[in-house]
Amino acid sequence: MSCNNVVSNGQSNTQRSERSSCCINALHSLAAPLENSNSPGSMVQEISSTMTHLRTLQSTMKWHQVEFEAEMLMDAYSGLLSDQSIILSMNSSFVDPLLQFESQLGILELSFRSVFSLPDLSTVQALGKNSENAQDLENLYESIFNMYEDTLIILVSKDFYKIHILKEMAMWINQNKQYLQERAMTIITRVLIFAAKRVRKYPSIDVPCLGLLVAELSLLCSHKKPSVVQLATTGMNYVLYIGICQNSNIEKHRSSFGETDNPRVIASEFELLPKDIQGDRNKIAKSVGQILLPTFLTDFVWTLLKKLSSPDDETASEAASLLTLTLEYHAQKITMVSKIVDDIYEQLTWNSSHTMKDVLLRVISLLIRASPKKVIFQLMEFPVPADKALLLMWQAASTESSVAPQVLKTILSILKGKPGELEETLVERRRFSLDATNLMPVAASQALCTFLPVNSYRKVVTKLFPEFLMALMLQLFYCSQLLKDTAKDRPLYVRDGLKVLLNCSGLEEVHDALEKKNFWDQFSQVMDHQYGIQVIAKTLSECNFPQFPETLHYVYKIAVEGPRRSEDSIVTIIFFAELLNNFFKESLPEEFLVLFRNWINDSNPSVSKMSLQKIASMAPVFSKIESVCNLLLPILDAFLSKEHTVIIRAMLTLRNILNKLDKAMYSTVCVRIASSYCPLMDHVNGCIQCMAIRHFGELLVDMNQYKWMLNHIILGSLVPMILFLESTETRIANACRYTLTICVSQLKWSTSYLLQEENYNFESVVLSICNNLLPSYESYITDLISDTLGFLGSSRYFLKRGAIILVGYLGKSGAHLLLRDEVDVMIEVIERVARDEDPMNKRLAEITHKLFKEIAYQIASSTIKQTFRRWVKMFHTKKLKPIYDLANIIKEIMEDLEVSAEDSPVDLANKKSEYTFENHDLYLTSDHV
Secondary structure, three states: OOHHHOOOOOOOHHHHHHHHHHHHHHHHHHHHHHHOOOOOHHHHHHHHHHHHHHHHHHHHOOHHHOOHHHHHHHHHHHHHHHHHHHHHHHHOOOOOHHHHHHHHHHHHHHHHHHHOOOOOHHHHHHHOOOOOOHHHHHHHHHHHHHHHHHHHHHHHHHOHHHHHHHHHHHHHHHHOOOOOHHHHHHHHHHHHHHHHHHHHHOOOOOOOOHHHHHHHHHHHOOOOOHHHHHHHHHHHHHHHHHHHHHOOOOOOOOOOOOOOOOOOOOOOOOOOOOOOOOOOHHHHHHHHHHHOOHHHHHHHHHHHHHHOOOOOHHHHHHHHHHHHHHHHHHHHHOOOHHHHHHHHHHHHHHOOOOOOHHHHHHHHHHHHHHOHHHHHHHHOOOOOOOOHHHHHHHHHHHOOHHHHHHHHHHHHHHHOOOOOEOOHHHOOOOOOOHHHOEOHHHHHHHHHHHHOOOHHHHHHHOOOHHHHHHHHHHHHHHHHHOOOOOOOOHHHHHHHHHHHHHHHOOOHHHHHHHHHOOOHHHHHOOOOHHHHHHHHHHHHHHOOOOOHHHHHHHHHHHHHHOOOOHHHHHHHHHHHHHHHHHHOOOOOOOHHHHHHHHHHOOOOHHHHHHHHHHHHHOHHHHOOOOOOHHHHHHHHHHHHOOOHHHHHHHHHHHHHHHHHOOHHHHHHHHHHHHHHHHHHHHOOOHHHHHHHHHHHHHHHHHOHHHHHHOHHHHHHOHHHHHHHHHOOOHHHHHHHHHHHHHHHHHOOOOOHHHHOOOOOOHHHHHHHHHHHHHHHHHHHHHHHHHHHHHHHHOOOHHHHHHHHHHHHHHHHHOHHHOOHHHHHHHHHHHHHHOOOOOHHHHHHHHHHHHHHHHHHHHHHOOHHHHHHHHHHHHHOOOOOOOOOOHHHHHHHHHHHHHOOOOOOHHHHHHHHHHHHHHHOHHHHOOOOO
């Protein structure tokens, strides 16, 4: 540094004398507290000695003739003295530790730039050669650096974490080669000696910046000046000794530091690194990795990584060499792998022509060798689709053949995930993910195109083919279902992953067959997931792919173990069923039935429906299994599902199997099946109700030879089929007519002609059925009455009206079977219905109420008369006659409307029209009346 830049030539002698006096006074004020402090004793002596020299210099030198070099040193000393006072005053204050440290570091940096920009000692000696005070100038020069050193020692002795300042000093040395680097390194080394002694005495002292300091010193070990290298090596020895004290896994080095306590005496006999270390980066890398704890070693590596972007090519090159060597030997100790991978991606993205691009990619290769899972997980978290930087990182990762199995298994575990699924614990870390959601499986699909073609990975994937195939099937489902409203190109990654999997597994024939089916091109459109999975499974089967045994075994395994999500089950069912359908044409191994039974009973309706659908498509195969009845029972249990679509699918599936089932085996379960239909005959869902009634009729036709087994089921299901003949839904009314016709034929009743459309009349059908019940099945009448009473509370008009009529006829025909308590209950229910606002229901209920009152009166007569009446009924059954004169009831209702004084002529006409043509049209035609 030029002397002209240090002190202005315009300063007066008076100003200089004042500054000199201030310097002396400052020394007096500083020496007093230090004498009473715990600081090293030599420091007080040195300051007192310096004061003496300054007094001598002041008394002997004429300030108007002072040499310029003395002026410069006095300015530096006084400035440093002032800075030291401020720094030490902060040390004893109650300032926040972080703010205190940052302030002290800022002052020290300014002091460093001032002090270490001074001319070197030889220059000072040359300038003062002809001066009578040359020795005093030299002493002052040394005192400046000693004061800077003492300041550091005081700071470190009070707060050991402030050893971090040494790391900053090493950085300042590297930043400007014009500084007095040897002087700075000497001070760093001496402070490190002091620090090493403290750590030896107090091993529990925390040194959080150890790795950072080692990194800065290691770069100085390749300095061009041998003296700097020697000092840096010595400093490294003591830093590594501190590292040994911090590492409980290493046997502590017991070497002595010498007898003296003077921190300026360098104990050169203590060596962990050889003196001549220049150029031998291997020894540095090995020693650092062996001694430092993983957290410190990670800091060391991180610092070197950031140095790769240094504008100084020599520093960047040296950092690159040390970084790669350290990772080659000790990559397994690195803890912040994700952070390093993240930073490399940022560097490559920010500067695609990075001068250290090859080194950055080499770091990826070395890290994945030691921590394949961590690196792959981080690589899959970057944006989709992969950009140029990420593709380069994938390629670098694929070069490590030794970890191919671990890498592929990690990618496989990611592929089994659900894209678009929020993972709260990772949202903060996923700064690159879209929508803060998990898109790693999508990235993994794309990554397969980079990894699988590599020879080492191609060999491994053959063993994992079934798992990768099923994982990609799962991604096909997700992309077509969950991501169809998002980015349209995401399914293409699954397509590319499938293509490379087939080609790298020796299944080029399958790939070409799918190409001929135009399958690959359909990925650009919205593809139905079921169709896609079926096509792949079918094509694999058609090509007799050699991996069939392993694939079937794996699919069976995951089905038995139970997938993590319902989507996994759906994919497994589709693929598994398609394989079975293509390879088992005649019969299935019975152990497969267990899987389908479990799927039918799955709590997720989608899984149940898919399994039922696949069973239906394989009905010819399932029907040939000897224990097929074990499959039918879970299907019947599905009739109880709360999900209507599951019930519908279960009935369709059951019908498909029954159509193919052997009659003898059919007969063993027909009663259970018929009973399962009955509760569905009045289901709130019209489709389910209609299907249950029709399928019941079809079962009766199928089991015509075994009708004697089903008569009690037929009789128990009569009430809903009779009442829903009047349903407003045509499909339900027709289904009731169809099945009821079959029922009366099975029972050999003469009612079939009344159910024909041209002869149909509800009351006539009810009358005919009741008359046919009496001779042979009168014991069922009380149960039928009980069933009918349940419909009297229905909100649907036709059900309530039909139930009133039916219960009246059943009560009349079975009057001799009823007990008084039963009749009283019926009367009570009918009385409630008689309060109905609808005039038709009200009139019908009044007639029925009167009927049950008569029955109650008859029951109240003497026991002899009741017994006689029952005997007569047993031997002489009298057919019932029509009870309700519907035509007359309607006529009376019309008359009541006409005499109503509250209605205007227009209102009267509207009421008649509404009543006639909407509610009671069946009773107003001449045929019905």
